[in-house]
Amino acid sequence: xxxxxxxxxxxxxxxxxxxxxxxxxxxxxxxxxxxxxxxxxxxxxxxxxxxxxxxxxxxxxxxxxxxxxxxxxxxxxxxxxxxxxxxxxxxxxxxxxxxxxxxxxxxxxxxxxxxxxxxxxxxxxxxxxxxxxxxxxxxxxxxxxxxxxxxxxxxxxxxxxxxxxxxxxxxxxxxxxxxxxxxxxxxxxxxxxxxxxxxxxxxxxxxxxxxxxxxxxxxxxxxxxxxxxxxxxxxxxxxxxxxxxxxxxxxxxxxxxxxxxxxxxxxxxxxxxxxxxxxxxxxxxxxxxxxxxxxxxxxxxxxxxxxxxxxxxxxxxxxxxxxxxxxxxxxxxxxxxxxxxxxxxxxxxxxx
Amino acid sequence: xxxxxxxxxxxxxxxxxxxxxxxxxxxxxxxxxxxxxxxxxxxxxxxxxxxxxxxxxxxxxxxxxxxxxxxxxxxxxxxxxxxxxxxxxxxxxxxxxxxxxxxxxxxxxxxxxxxxxxxxxxxxxxxxxxxxxxxxxxxxxxxxxxxxxxxxxxxxxxxxxxxxxxxxxxxxxxxxxxxxxxxxxxxxxxxxxxxxxxxxxxxxxxxxxxxxxxxxxxxxxxxxxxxxxxxxxxxxxxxxxxxxxxxxxxxxxxxxxxxxxxxxxxxxxxxxxxxxxxxxxxxxxxxxxxxxxxxxxxxxxxxxxxxxxxxxxxxxxxxxxxxxxxxxxxxxxxxxxxxxxxxxxxxxxxxx
DNA sequence: CTGAAAGCGCTTACAG
DNA sequence: CTGAAAGCGCTTACAG
Numbered sequence: 001x002x003x004x005x006x007x008x009x010x011x012x013x014x015x016x017x018x019x020x021x022x023x024x025x026x027x028x029x030x031x032x033x034x035x036x037x038x039x040x041x042x043x044x045x046x047x048x049x050x051x052x053x054x055x056x057x058x059x060x061x062x063x064x065x066x067x068x069x070x071x072x073x074x075x076x077x078x079x080x081x082x083x084x085x086x087x088x089x090x091x092x093x094x095x096x097x098x099x100x101x102x103x104x105x106x107x108x109x110x111x112x113x114x115x116x117x118x119x120x121x122x123x124x125x126x127x128x129x130x131x132x133x134x135x136x137x138x139x140x141x142x143x144x145x146x147x148x149x150x151x152x153x154x155x156x157x158x159x160x161x162x163x164x165x166x167x168x169x170x171x172x173x174x175x176x177x178x179x180x181x182x183x184x185x186x187x188x189x190x191x192x193x194x195x196x197x198x199x200x201x202x203x204x205x206x207x208x209x210x211x212x213x214x215x216x217x218x219x220x221x222x223x224x225x226x227x228x229x230x231x232x233x234x235x236x237x238x239x240x241x242x243x244x245x246x247x248x249x250x251x252x253x254x255x256x257x258x259x260x261x262x263x264x265x266x267x268x269x270x271x272x273x274x275x276x277x278x279x280x281x282x283x284x285x286x287x288x289x290x291x292x293x294x295x296x297x298x299x300x301x302x303x304x305x306x307x308x309x310x311x312x313x314x315x316x317x318x319x320x321x322x323x324x325x326x327x328x329x330x331x332x333x334x335x336x337x338x339x340x341x342x343x344x345x346x347x348x349x350x351x352x
Numbered sequence: 353x354x355x356x357x358x359x360x361x362x363x364x365x366x367x368x369x370x371x372x373x374x375x376x377x378x379x380x381x382x383x384x385x386x387x388x389x390x391x392x393x394x395x396x397x398x399x400x401x402x403x404x405x406x407x408x409x410x411x412x413x414x415x416x417x418x419x420x421x422x423x424x425x426x427x428x429x430x431x432x433x434x435x436x437x438x439x440x441x442x443x444x445x446x447x448x449x450x451x452x453x454x455x456x457x458x459x460x461x462x463x464x465x466x467x468x469x470x471x472x473x474x475x476x477x478x479x480x481x482x483x484x485x486x487x488x489x490x491x492x493x494x495x496x497x498x499x500x501x502x503x504x505x506x507x508x509x510x511x512x513x514x515x516x517x518x519x520x521x522x523x524x525x526x527x528x529x530x531x532x533x534x535x536x537x538x539x540x541x542x543x544x545x546x547x548x549x550x551x552x553x554x555x556x557x558x559x560x561x562x563x564x565x566x567x568x569x570x571x572x573x574x575x576x577x578x579x580x581x582x583x584x585x586x587x588x589x590x591x592x593x594x595x596x597x598x599x600x601x602x603x604x605x606x607x608x609x610x611x612x613x614x615x616x617x618x619x620x621x622x623x624x625x626x627x628x629x630x631x632x633x634x635x636x637x638x639x640x641x642x643x644x645x646x647x648x649x650x651x652x653x654x655x656x657x658x659x660x661x662x663x664x665x666x667x668x669x670x671x672x673x674x675x676x677x678x679x680x681x682x683x684x685x686x687x688x689x690x691x692x693x694x695x696x697x698x699x700x701x702x703x704x
Numbered sequence: 705c706t707g708a709a710a711g712c713g714c715t716t717a718c719a720g
Numbered sequence: 721c722t723g724a725a726a727g728c729g730c731t732t733a734c735a736g
Binding site: 014059060061062063064066067072083084085086087088089091092095099104105106107108109122123126127128129236262265266268269272273291292294295296297 | 366411412413414415416418419424435436437438439440441443444447451456457458459460461474475478479480481588614617618620621624625643644646647648649
């Protein structure tokens with residue numbers, strides 16, 4: 001029985017497997033057997049032990065257990081500096097799977113442009129001995145990170161817009177194709193003067209979205225001239241600046257595709273300030289289908305990235321790798337879908 | 353020297369303190385001393401050991417270390433089902449302080465209405481042996497949880513709108529006063545028919561915001577009649593429904609205060625659908641100053657909750673408690689501030 | 705200034 | 721079906 005403090009009846013030290021063994025009158029080996037659901041324990045012994053466990057309110061320490069079996073039961077998520085909403089949703093998916101599988105989730109934020117990025121990550125992995133890692137974009141795209149992971153031999157799955165070498169497994173989101181769908185949608189609505197606000201083009205997600213959009217336009221004989229392209233940084237302010245540029249051109253575009261919903265919100269705001277009707281004078285599309293997409297007026301046509309499902313699938317794979325699944329799991333591709341709302345289409349009767 | 357696999361030069365097993373001791377020709381005790389920066393190690397010995405550490409690329413295991421010193425170097429954040437953005441920002445603040453202090457962050461999501469809430473939380477704490485806990489609202493408000501924490505004796509700080517008994521330390525956000533500031537602002541602008549969309553009133557945050565708003569109105573002789581109050585759930589849809597109700601009343605309010613920015617966005621959307629000018633026909637205010645507040649058109653007057661700073665302060669306190677600071681740290685109060693934007697005020701010249 | 709040994713709380717071949 | 725003992729990778733009084 002652990003000692004109790006006088007006043008509060010608080011256990012000074014939590015019960016250990018040894019306490020249970022003593023109270024149940026068996027060896028720790030046998031207690032360990034019931035903890036691990038070994039079948040070879042007598043029915044009576046098991047019940048006695050279970051009673052002792054309940055009485056002592058004993059819970060095995062993950063840490064001691066992990067030290068013994070050389071696993072940590074920890075899964076790490078490595079995340080860069082994306083917007084809080086995206087990270088929040090992804091994490092939600094990750095943690096759901098972790099709980100189901102008996103893992104705890106360790107959060108490790110990094111800064112993508114940090115020169116000590118790989119060093120920091122190696123520290124983290126070695127120090128915490130995570131059993132597996134899920135890497136979110138854009139960290140997931142970094143090839144030095146991928147090489148580090150391979151060297152450390154830690155099961156890791158990266159979520160990115162394109163397969164990255166050296167990952168045991170990847171979850172690839174079809175961003176290029178999705179951006180192409182936006183282009184096709186705008187073309188179909190009759191637009192020919194079409195502009196784009198891209199993300200930071202050194203990120204794969206951003207360059208994929210740009211490529212997909214451009215290629216589809218070009219294959220329809222519509223150019224995406226440099227004057228119609230502005231590079232943003234996925235942030236609202238950069239969207240405002242880009243939109244202000246594009247919407248004051250002599251040859252004003254009739255449609256703008258922003259590489260994420262936040263920058264699309266900025267385009268809407270500038271359009272409003274210039275008294276342009278959306279979608280009458282200007283069609284606007286975004287990317288992500290984040291919460292704000294439907295909150296804006298007009299609601300945003302956008303690409304739905306099922307972030308929570310993506311995160312869940314990535315986590316499942318990471319855990320499978322950690323539990324010894326043969327590595328070389330084929331990459332998993334997730335198709336994204338177009339969601340059409342009022343920002344690109346006047347519904348019958350709405351705007352004659 | 354750890355064995356290497358033939359093909360990849362991957363260490364099959366990472367170097368341990370024993371490997372370092374052997375290579376440096378000293379005892380593990382001495383290696384442990386340099387790891388813990390004990391001053392009583394000879395200069396030469398230290399250098400030899402440091403060289404061996406570098407050569408083996410050794411990093412001490414947090415887990416083994418923790419087992420020996422009876423600490424885990426883990427801090428847990430317990431979060432309910434708030435919106436992803438709020439959680440994302442709070443977590444960012446928490447993890448910053450953790451990193452500085454040498455703690456890893458473990459995420460434990462719970463469902464506030466789960467009947468097994470306390471049991472689940474006890475499991476988590478005992479299993480992971482976190483050194484400290486930060487609890488976000490609305491889980492932080494739950495008094496059974498608070499009692500559980502006290503019983504377990506785990507250092508925990510709760511973030512809530514009102515002090516909750518049994519927490520070793522709390523971070524209290526002045527939500528009632530803040531809502532009062534919104535009321536004062538609307539009164540000052542001349543509004544008398546003022547309505548409110550509240551959050552779920554069984555949450556302290558929601559009832560505090562309602563109280564603060566109502567009391568300030570009443571002390572100015574302005575009533576907040578039941579017909580002018582709708583209870584939402586902090587979600588967008590509930591805001592739409594509430595706004596649709598309020599804005600079709602015979603005696604339409606001239607101002608609506610929504611208990612968070614998301615529901616305020618819904619009010620803006622409904623106002624727009626009804627062709628009401630904001631702020632000309634209707635003033636709208638929100639709460640949180642989340643990213644969307646400035647993305648909306650018109651930009652939202654709202655209360656700034658400095659979430660990241662709040663999280664940082666809570667985490668600092670949690671760590672202080674874990675490291676043996678006398679408990680009974682006084683609660684920390686954070687004042688919130690009003691941010692006035694276009695949704696309540698026509699700036700000179702904008703709307704004559 | 706440095707070392708041999710016990711201990712943190714578990715698991716796991718190996719015996720019986 | 722059950723137990724004594726060693727080990728996981730660290731730290732820490734206790735000696736010297």
